Amino acid sequence: MTIEFTAGNIHDLAPADLVQGDRVAGRIYTDPEIFELEMKNIFEKTWVWVAHESELPKPGSFKSTYVGRNAVIVTKDRKGAIHTLVNRCRHRGASVCEQRTGNANGFTCPYHAWSYSLDGKLRGIPYPEGYEGVMNKEDMGLQKLRTESYRGLIFATFNQDAEPLEEFLGDVTLWADHFLKQGAGYPLKVIGTQRFKFNGNWKIQLENTTDGYHFPIVHRSWMATVDAETADMLSFMTDPESTCHDLGNGHSVMHMVPEHIDLDVDDGTEPLQARFDGLVAELKQAGVDDVEIRKLVRSMHGTGSNLNLFPNVGLSSAFFRVLRPVSVDETVIEHVALGPDAPPEIAEPVIRERMRIHEHFQGPFGFGTPDDAEGWARVQRGAQASPEMPIMVNRGLNREYKAPEGWVTSHSTDETGMRAAYAKWKEMMSND
């Protein structure tokens, strides 16, 4: 069954054949035709992350983003329903919104002023006489994607026949529930977004969120600049408790800090990190009780896991990592920082500290991200050579087992999560 990649066949193999269990071909990073097919078969077929509910705080709130290469606007209408609309006027195609976020009653195209409501309906056309008997306004609303959410995590799809979101997520919901506990009893809210781009294929980033193997190597420079307790917390390389589960549908979860997988589980023995002494004092001053302070402080680094969703979002420790494919060798990444939506005397000091932690590692000038991006760019460059030589995703095949829940499981430094994502990729790329 396994197809061997050779110099003779590598350029002729069908895209789905370029994934072979323990290996993939470099062509999946470099072939523009494969990228086109991915946009059609994956990004315009499945559920794609578009927003967190806190980004749409009130009726009229909107956010511009993308589903694959399609610019979309995510809106909250007067009744509180969320819509995802293609940002393209139905007249002659102009974008109707160029603001990243905001509040509006609707969108008016700047070209000939067709106006649309928050749910995408075409509301008004100037000088409508020319359309009498020519077209129905009802048929000319902004194109609408299906939009569904799970506990504030909002996804959209072009595919009107896609399975319900919760079915797509499957066992992901269990781990998303764990992720959301870092609000320490409060809902989570977006506290800022960093954006950067790298010259490489989107799947290189997708792999990275489930790549525990690179951590102490690529992030050695970050490790050298944090306190000993934080460095120690992330020394999972040989910790047998630190595992990765294939959750099905291309999704996986990798546990880097096993003792923080479920932040509600706390036997009280773990000391709070000394770096948060100032924060603890500030919260005490504000009259917050010790139990709540402990909860908030234990959640400062987020959850102990990276939950990697196929195809475009990671619920990664303390933030959302959102990827956007631009072209076969260009990808945009958003690092969306999160904090508790708590009363100001709690939210302000906690969020300030979470922002500083986020800035330290993440973003285009963080102590972690630029080194990741350098690694990814190097994969893109290296993978151009000897296309018949496979990219190996075989690490840990010798120690995979089935967890009681049925999840194929291995160590966090293994490539189980990548194999999960590529199995889904292969399935979707096989579809006509």
Next chain:
Amino acid sequence: MTEILESSVTGSGVSVSDPRIVRTINLIWREADLLDRKDYSAWGQLYAEDALYVIPIDTSIEDFDNVLNLVYDDARMRALRIQRFTEGYAISAVDSARTVRTVSRFVPGSASEDMMTLRAAQILVAYKRGTYDIWAADVDFQIRLGDEPTSDRIVKKVVRLVDAEDMVPAAGFLL
């Protein structure tokens, strides 16, 4: 010093030819040179202990404490950043882009005996593996003048990138 327009006078009434401003600009150019040469240890010496270096995401604000930024470095973080840039573990710094920057279009702000504010334009071109990236920014400086020019120190630098809210490349150098 030919870039200084002798006639340029701002609302603050301080001319760019004011000797205090000339000292300030000298310090800014020295900083630019050290950053392009990636002499981070010497660069760190130009900053006061209480100095703040910020690359904000929201370029319209002045208080960066309660927002997420791209860089928010106090003395502690600045020292760690210098360590990261110089100790050789950070693959993005080891193999970083070559940069050439110009800082000009100086507009003096407030001036007192020992504290100057100034804004400027910075155009930086970064070259790496066949790709040129342009980094354009308005930069705000606050500079404390010492007893002599060698003891002048940067107290605050805010780099307001024109595309700060958009996606910039991940950088192995400093603006």
